[in-house]
Amino acid sequence: MKIGILISGRGSNMVALVDAVKSGEIPDSEVAVVISDKPNAAGLEKAKARGVETIVIERNKRTREEHDADIVAELKERNVELVCLAGYMRLLSPSFVRAFPDRIINIHPSLLPAYPGLDVHERVLAAGEKVSGCTVHFVNEDLDDGPIILQKEVPVQDGDTVETLSGRILEQEHNLYVEAVRLVSQLESFRLRQPDLLQ
Numbered sequence: 001m002k003i004g005i006l007i008s009g010r011g012s013n014m015v016a017l018v019d020a021v022k023s024g025e026i027p028d029s030e031v032a033v034v035i036s037d038k039p040n041a042a043g044l045e046k047a048k049a050r051g052v053e054t055i056v057i058e059r060n061k062r063t064r065e066e067h068d069a070d071i072v073a074e075l076k077e078r079n080v081e082l083v084c085l086a087g088y089m090r091l092l093s094p095s096f097v098r099a100f101p102d103r104i105i106n107i108h109p110s111l112l113p114a115y116p117g118l119d120v121h122e123r124v125l126a127a128g129e130k131v132s133g134c135t136v137h138f139v140n141e142d143l144d145d146g147p148i149i150l151q152k153e154v155p156v157q158d159g160d161t162v163e164t165l166s167g168r169i170l171e172q173e174h175n176l177y178v179e180a181v182r183l184v185s186q187l188e189s190f191r192l193r194q195p196d197l198l199q
Ligand code: GRF
Pocket: 007, 009, 010, 011, 012, 013, 014, 043, 086, 087, 088, 107, 108, 109, 170, 173
């Protein structure tokens, strides 16, 4: 399965996926490209260091649709079959979502549908939650919406700050994202072997 990963920043989830593909933990797959909308995203160097092609496609003053069309073209050119959003800080346009039906997944640092959007950990702490976590889900046209693939609960501890809670959740994100991509790739190979059973 050819994977394309979209990032905007640090790229630690992207690194987890690239390393899992390289080690064979995610079998029969290849990370074909990492695309960032930010030229200074720290993840770009991490991808390059792992021998993965990187591209920067900035939004500049274009519409969301124009920007997304460029990204879709690069992904299609490389025959990408699964798009993984990994800290990609933009909402995808409907035409992007339609270009990869059921082939775009995202990771979010909360137990969706609770706490979609930004500043998740601040809001979780302010609400006095005892449990938070992370979610991998298929992407649709709404923010942090779409069918859930996997979730992992993470305890909120007394005295937690945004830094301590986000760090504890991030560790679990890396495992959860790898597991979710492994599941999706297994489903894909099953679909290829049994085309009549799964439409
Ligand atoms: C992660 O917490 C992810 O869940 C959220 O953005 C953060 C990205 O971190 N969507 P990284 O760039 O993968 O390190």
